[in-house]
Amino acid sequence: MSYTSLNFLFFVAATMIVYFLFPIKKHKWFVLLVASYVFYMFASYKYAGYILFTTCSTYLIALWIEKISTRSKAKLKENKAEWSRDEKKRFKEKIKHRKRLVMALCLVLNFGILAFLKYYNFFAGSLNDVFGSFGIGFSAPTLKLILPLGISFYTFQSMGYIVDVYREKTPAQRNPLKFALFVSFFPQIIQGPIGIYDDLAHQLFEPHDFDFTRFKHGLMLIMWGMIKKMIIADRAVIAINSVTGDYGSFGGTTLTFTVLLYALQLYADFSGGIDISRGVAQIFGIDMMENFRRPYFSKDINEYWRRWHISLGNWFKNYLFYPLAMSSLFLNISKKIKGTKFGATNAGTHIAKVLPTSIASFIVFFTVGVWHGASWKYVGFGVWNGGIIMLSVLMKPLFDRMQEKINIDPESGLFVLYRILRTFVVVLVGYVFDVAPTFTQAMRTFWLFFTNQSFSVGWSQISELGLGKKEYLLILMGAVMIFIISVIQERNPKTDIRTMLDTKPFAVRWLAIFIGFMALVVFGVYGSGFDAADFVYMQF
Amino acid sequence: MKKYLIRTVKILSLLLAILIAVGVLQEFVLAHTDHNRQRVKGFYLEDKDSLDVVIVGASETYADFSSCYAYEKYGITSYPLASQSSTILNYKAQIQNAIKNQHPKLILCELNGVIYGSDVQLDNDANFRNYYDNTPLDEIKVEGINTYIDSGIATIDEYGEIFEYYNPIVKYHNIWNDWPKWLHWSKGTIDSQFRGYSLLKGAKNKTQVFTTNNKIYNDELPTLTKTSEISENCEKYLRELLDWLKEENIDNVVFTRFPHIVDKTTLERYYRNNYTRKILEEYGVEYLDLERDCSKLPLDLQNDFYNLDHLNVYGQKKFTEYLCEYMMENYGITAADLTDKQKAEWDESVKYYEAYYDYNVDMIKQGKNKEIGESDDQIKKIEAYIK
Numbered sequence: 001m002s003y004t005s006l007n008f009l010f011f012v013a014a015t016m017i018v019y020f021l022f023p024i025k026k027h028k029w030f031v032l033l034v035a036s037y038v039f040y041m042f043a044s045y046k047y048a049g050y051i052l053f054t055t056c057s058t059y060l061i062a063l064w065i066e067k068i069s070t071r072s073k074a075k076l077k078e079n080k081a082e083w084s085r086d087e088k089k090r091f092k093e094k095i096k097h098r099k100r101l102v103m104a105l106c107l108v109l110n111f112g113i114l115a116f117l118k119y120y121n122f123f124a125g126s127l128n129d130v131f132g133s134f135g136i137g138f139s140a141p142t143l144k145l146i147l148p149l150g151i152s153f154y155t156f157q158s159m160g161y162i163v164d165v166y167r168e169k170t171p172a173q174r175n176p177l178k179f180a181l182f183v184s185f186f187p188q189i190i191q192g193p194i195g196i197y198d199d200l201a202h203q204l205f206e207p208h209d210f211d212f213t214r215f216k217h218g219l220m221l222i223m224w225g226m227i228k229k230m231i232i233a234d235r236a237v238i239a240i241n242s243v244t245g246d247y248g249s250f251g252g253t254t255l256t257f258t259v260l261l262y263a264l265q266l267y268a269d270f271s272g273g274i275d276i277s278r279g280v281a282q283i284f285g286i287d288m289m290e291n292f293r294r295p296y297f298s299k300d301i302n303e304y305w306r307r308w309h310i311s312l313g314n315w316f317k318n319y320l321f322y323p324l325a326m327s328s329l330f331l332n333i334s335k336k337i338k339g340t341k342f343g344a345t346n347a348g349t350h351i352a353k354v355l356p357t358s359i360a361s362f363i364v365f366f367t368v369g370v371w372h373g374a375s376w377k378y379v380g381f382g383v384w385n386g387g388i389i390m391l392s393v394l395m396k397p398l399f400d401r402m403q404e405k406i407n408i409d410p411e412s413g414l415f416v417l418y419r420i421l422r423t424f425v426v427v428l429v430g431y432v433f434d435v436a437p438t439f440t441q442a443m444r445t446f447w448l449f450f451t452n453q454s455f456s457v458g459w460s461q462i463s464e465l466g467l468g469k470k471e472y473l474l475i476l477m478g479a480v481m482i483f484i485i486s487v488i489q490e491r492n493p494k495t496d497i498r499t500m501l502d503t504k505p506f507a508v509r510w511l512a513i514f515i516g517f518m519a520l521v522v523f524g525v526y527g528s529g530f531d532a533a534d535f536v537y538m539q540f
Numbered sequence: 541m542k543k544y545l546i547r548t549v550k551i552l553s554l555l556l557a558i559l560i561a562v563g564v565l566q567e568f569v570l571a572h573t574d575h576n577r578q579r580v581k582g583f584y585l586e587d588k589d590s591l592d593v594v595i596v597g598a599s600e601t602y603a604d605f606s607s608c609y610a611y612e613k614y615g616i617t618s619y620p621l622a623s624q625s626s627t628i629l630n631y632k633a634q635i636q637n638a639i640k641n642q643h644p645k646l647i648l649c650e651l652n653g654v655i656y657g658s659d660v661q662l663d664n665d666a667n668f669r670n671y672y673d674n675t676p677l678d679e680i681k682v683e684g685i686n687t688y689i690d691s692g693i694a695t696i697d698e699y700g701e702i703f704e705y706y707n708p709i710v711k712y713h714n715i716w717n718d719w720p721k722w723l724h725w726s727k728g729t730i731d732s733q734f735r736g737y738s739l740l741k742g743a744k745n746k747t748q749v750f751t752t753n754n755k756i757y758n759d760e761l762p763t764l765t766k767t768s769e770i771s772e773n774c775e776k777y778l779r780e781l782l783d784w785l786k787e788e789n790i791d792n793v794v795f796t797r798f799p800h801i802v803d804k805t806t807l808e809r810y811y812r813n814n815y816t817r818k819i820l821e822e823y824g825v826e827y828l829d830l831e832r833d834c835s836k837l838p839l840d841l842q843n844d845f846y847n848l849d850h851l852n853v854y855g856q857k858k859f860t861e862y863l864c865e866y867m868m869e870n871y872g873i874t875a876a877d878l879t880d881k882q883k884a885e886w887d888e889s890v891k892y893y894e895a896y897y898d899y900n901v902d903m904i905k906q907g908k909n910k911e912i913g914e915s916d917d918q919i920k921k922i923e924a925y926i927k
Contacts (some may be wrong), residue, residue, distance in 0.1 A: 006703060212547065450805050470717055517558055522570065526699050527710040528665075 001042050003190065003276045004230055004526065011039065012280055017487070019284060027208040027445040032181055032204060032284065039186040040149065047148030048066075051184060054110050061106040062165040062172035070170060086370050103166040114155050122374030122409050138144030150189040152371065156315050158183050161197040163319050170197050178205055187280040191273050193311035200288070217498045218282035223516050226524070232478035233269035234525035236261050239465035247437050252448035253458025256433075259428050259445075262435050264479050266441040269294065272307070289314075293493075294486045299419040301388050301426050305365075316364045324363060330356035331450025350397050358393040362386035372434075377442050379520045381433035388426055456498055474523055566709035569718065573674065573725040573924040574603075575744045575913040576623040580674035581729055581737030582914075583621045584641065591642045592876050593618035593867065596634035597650030598626040599744075600798040604851040606860045607741035608893030611886050614864045615875025620742045623670035627662045628777040629691070630671045632784065633684040635793060637675060646871050647793045648828075652849075654778050655812040660770050662693045668727060668866040681706075683883075693773060720749045727916035737885045739892040744913035745853055747903035749844040754803035756841060760836045761810065767818060768811035776818065782823045794871070796819055796828040799837055799859065801848045837862055895925035 001007050015035040022028050025157070041392040043050060073093040076088065124140035131138045161182070164170040173179040180202050188194075195201075243250055244257045250258070281288045291310050298304035305313050324330060337343045337352035369382015390401075408415050429446075437441035462467070501509050510516055571577065579602060583594075593616060595601040601620035610616045619642075621634050631649060638647050653661070661667055668688055675681050688694055704710040717724060721738045732738050757764065767799045769775075787791055802810045813831055830837060839845075839860065844855025851859055867873040878886065896912065899922050903910050912918050 468717055506550065510550070510557075514554065514557060514561075518561055518565075521562055521709065522565065522716065524713070524714055527713065528704055 003273060004226055011035075011042075012016060012283070015049070019208075020210045028207040029178065029181055029205045032185065033177055034191065036181060036184040036186040040184055040189060044149035047146070049152055049314065050113065050134070050148040050151060053113070054158050055180045055183045057109055057178075058106060058162055058183070059173065059176050061102060062162055063174070064181075065099050065102050065162070065165050065331060066172040068095060068102065099166055103162055104160045110155050110159055117147050118373040119370075120145060122259060123124070123478065150495050151189070153192045153194055154189060156184050156194045156312070160194065160315055160319055164197055173197075173201065181205075183205030185281075186288075187277040191270070191277070192279070192309075193274060193289050195288065195311070196314070196316050200286070203286045206285075207242055211285065213502075214285060215283050216281045216427075220498050220501075220513065220516075221275050221282060223513070223520065224281075225272040225277075225279060226520055227516060228268040228272030228275065228478075228482065228527060230272075230524035232475055232482070232518060235467065235471055236265035236475055238525075239462070239467045240265055242465040244435060244437060247372060250461055251454060251457050252450070252452035253454055254461040255445050255448055257462055259431050259435055261475075262431050262439060263424075263428060264475070267292070267436075268433070268478070268482065293432050294490050296427070297420055297423055297486065297490050299416060300392060300423055301385065302392065304423055304427055305385070305389075312368070314366060320367065321360050321364045322358075324360040325357045330360060347397070351394065354393050354396075356392040364391045365389060369433075376439035377433045377436060380442060381430055383410070383487055384430050384433065393438045424497060542644075546732055562709060565713075566707065568726065568730060569711050570713050571726070572669075572708065572712045572720050573717060573729050575725065575742075576670040576797070577627045577674045578725060578729045578732060578738070578914050579620065579742030579744075580623060580671060582712050582742055583637070584676065585644070585732060585737050586619060587879075587882055588641060589643050590619045590876070591619050591771055592645045592873055593648065594638035594642055594644045594646075595622065595650065596626075596631060596638060596845070597622050598646075598652045599624050599850060600650050600652055601648075602742045602744055603746075604798045604808070604856055604859050605863060606743055606856050606893060607734060608743065608886075608889045608896075609857060610864050612890040612893065613861065613877075614868065616873055617876040617878070617886065618741075622742070623667075623674075625653070625661060625664070625667040625673055627656070627667050628774050628781065629662055629683070629688055629693075630775075632781050633675070633680050634671065635682045635781075635785075635790070638665065639790070640680065641679075644646075645792060645873055646867060649793055649812075651795055651797050651816060654770060654774050655809055656771055656774050657768065657808070657814050658811060659693055659773050662691075662771070662773055665694060666860065667833045668694070669705075669708070669711075672705065677706065692776075699880045710738075720745060724915040724917040727913050728919060730920070731916060732914070738891070739889055739919065740914045741889060742914075743893070743896065744857075744911065745845055745856065745900055746846040746850070747845055747900050747908060747910045749763060749853060749854075749904060750801070750845040750847050750852075752801070752803060752848075753805060755803070757802045757807060757810070758841060758845050759874055761832045761834065763852075764807075765814060766808065766811045767815040769815055770812050778816070778819060782820075782825060785825075786823070791798070794826055794828055797831040799834040799839060799851070799855075800831050801841055801845055802831070802834075803848065806848055830863075846924055852904065853897050854904075857897070891926060892922060894927070895922045898925040 001011060015031065018343050019031045019035075019360060037048075040051060072091070076083075076091065079087075124142050127140050128138075161170070165172050173182065178201070182195070182197065185195075185200075230391060238260055240258055243254065254261040271292040278288045278290075289311055293310065295304050295308035298307055333479055334356050335351045337348060337355065340348070342348040343352050362388070365386030366382040367380075369378045369380070369385065372378045372381060403410060432445050433439070433442045435451045436445050462472075467475075485497060488497070501512060504512075566777075593610075595605060595618060599622070601622040604620070604622065607618045607620065610618050621638055623630065626634070633645055633654060635649065636896055638644055656662065669712075672681060672688075685702070688705075689702060785791075799814055800806060800810075810831065813829070817827055817829060818831075834841075838861075839851070839855055839858055842868075844851055844858060846852040893907070900912055902925070912922070
């Protein structure tokens with residue numbers, strides 16, 4: 001049941017009616033749980049065991065961790081007077097270690113399943129290649145593995161929760177059904193945003209009454225998401241698929257165009273899907289976090305990753321980056337550099353200060369890259385992004401000095417525009433790894449960018465990609481519309497277009513909705529004349 | 541309370557505006573409009589009970605027979621309620637619609653859509669839609685769509701696809717991308733709606749003369765008695781149709797096969813025609829087989845066809861005369877008793893038919909291969925031939 005299907009709209013409408021008419025107010029959340037499981041079973045009933053395993057294991061282990069904490073605190077209290085400071089410290093360490101082991105068990109179990117399903121065949125294939133090159137006759141078997149729907153998203157969300165319980169940031173949920181709802185909430189199961197327990201859970205469990213404004217705003221957000229997904233992304237993907245389906249046949253100009261089109265398609269697809277998710281949740285009175293903040297307006301790659309897939313970025317920041325950067329291993333690196341002669345220089349001080357965080361950043365982005373898929377091209381994607389971030393942090397004083405020397409006002413419009421374009425190019429380079437079918441093809445693409453540009457060949461190839469001139473024009477108009485709305489929001493980040501519309505006269509408001517809806521009817525990619533495209537991030 | 545009332549009115553007015561807009565788009569702007577749509581829609585423009593003969597089936601019906609000429613020469617009112625490559629899956633609905641709207645004295649059912657050796661044509665969604673997309677929503681349409689879905693012939697995966705049969709805009713909304721390809725047919729159809737009747741009564745021909753070096757079997761057909769099976773589904777739905785006619789005591793349906801050129805490429809199909817004839821005999825149903833008896837018709841096989849399966853305007857004129865006289869002689873069809881308004885409309889159609897005939901002949905003589913029907917651009921060209 002795709003978020004853009006008629007079935008989904010009927011499903012949301014039915015859930016909404018049952019939810020708002022449910023007679024026992026405090027158990028309204030149960031309607032959402034049933035709806036979430038119906039949705040999941042409808043889409044992926046064969047693999048429901050995976051989500052049930054994650055739910056049960058995380059639920060039980062969270063309680064286990066909490067029990068260890070409670071008992072240890074009680075024991076500490078009991079022996080407060082008797083135990084020396086050292087004994088208390090040792091006991092705390094012991095408990096911390098035990099808790100960490102239990103948490104690790106949960107992480108290993110759940111990430112283990114994800115990693116096995118995602119990467120087993122990749123490693124088996126790579127291993128076979130290595131053995132083959134040495135003439136060793138061993139061959140690891142490849143398996144027919146299929147990723148259950150939303151496994152990355154619910155695993156990340158659940159593991160975030162278990163770390164929060166371990167850190168005592170949040171109490172363990174005692175009601176297994178409530179926890180099941182947190183893991184499976186249907187608007188976000190396919191592609192996020194990845195919720196944080198403290199922010200999301202209470203909203204899920206609180207009873208919400210029907211609110212017309214929320215309903216209206218939710219519908220408008222769904223419509224906007226559908227416009228982005230169905231008019232722009234699903235149309236652009238037709239041309240992109242034509243290229244990726246026969247990648248080796250296209251020249252540099254077509255590939256440049258494809259990567260640009262991919263930047264638009266990916267953003268429209270992913271942010272459109274998230275808008276639909278957030279819009280549906282909003283109807284039920286639940287505010288899910290924003291996942292995109294106009295990422296293509298970023299002035300550097302760090303900023304880009306703070307604006308793109310924000311919930312994933314936050315997850316990696318909270319649960320991987322900080323633990324790494326703050327670990328004794330990384331802090332020791334800093335100390336060691338400071339202790340050397342080089343550490344006494346300005347450059348050394350800077351490096352000592354930022355090296356642990358930049359290595360942690362590199363590891364995070366390498367992981368993000370690998371999370372996208374089991375392929376060397378995604379390793380390339382991770383290394384590129386991680387490498388650029390690492391370099392930009394390490395070389396910052398040099399860049400600052402260069403900027404000073406050439407006397408550029410960093411806030412001048414032209415320089416800001418240059419930085420935005422520069423960042424966009426860096427992002428596009430990363431996208432080459434996404435678009436190209438293999439790492440080698442990605443490298444070939446870079447080569448063709450510089451050696452095989454021909455407007456006439458490109459033009460003739462582009463016009464054979466399954467889209468007519470009118471459709472390219474439509475995509476362009478869609479891109480311009482997204483751009484204009486993004487500029488309005490960028491100038492005043494607090495601006496909500498929907499709230500802005502609320503202040504307009506009735507005719508203007510409803511005309512906007514009418515035009516939006518009719519645009520979907522006429523220009524949307526749907527129906528049996530088209531193959532509905534899955535959301536890009538659904539596959540991750 | 542007042543606030544809720546105003547809000548409800550506002551929401552309902554928006555929904556109504558959307559509904560109307562979608563309806564207008566579906567009917568006029570984003571419809572797959574071609575000669576099939578114009579012909580089927582044109583049928584519903586005919587005054588109730590004003591047609592004495594309705595011909596159902598596939599393309600043979602509107603290429604081989606001219607309703608306008610039948611009226612001009614014999615005063616017989618008729619209409620081809622047919623669509624391109626119609627299969628047996630459309631036939632019951634075509635007969636039902638003919639009876640529901642016209643109560644004709646005679647329904648001729650041309651059996652091209654039955655004599656298929658496989659389900660390829662039945663499985664082709666377009667053959668189903670060419671007819672059903674253009675009929676109004678009623679119990680006949682619902683039954684036909686359900687039969688199609690239940691048949692398992694078509695691959696229908698989702699409820700959304702079923703929804704498409706009732707709301708063709710879902711399938712055709714991207715048709716703006718093909719503009720102006722369909723606009724002439726759209727304009728022609730809209731013109732018919734405003735005029736209130738179809739000018740050419742669904743006729744469509746090609747300006748060609750078919751010739752072949754292959755051996756033609758038409759003279760020997762009565763002696764070629766070999767049979768070849770039609771597809772299981774064709775037979776199943778033909779038998780269901782025959783059972784239904786029997787159950788409903790509908791006795792004014794005459795099954796027929798219009799003339800075709802039979803050469804080596806279509807001989808197997810002729811054997812399937814023999815097989816079909818046997819099924820009809822089994823039911824004791826009359827079969828007017830003008831393919832087998834083609835040699836008895838006043839047709840010149842070297843001049844009167846535009847391809848193996850269809851007559852050009854020369855053949856159409858001769859065949860219409862033959863069929864009208866046959867119907868008058870055997871089924872008591874006579875000149876229709878019409879009101880002045882109806883007469884005026886038919887006379888106007890005759891005027892256009894004559895020009896249409898001359899235009900066709902002119903194009904054939906000039907060697908220009910054209911498809912001529914009631915699209916807006918073709919009507920303008922036909923008008924140039926009105927004397």
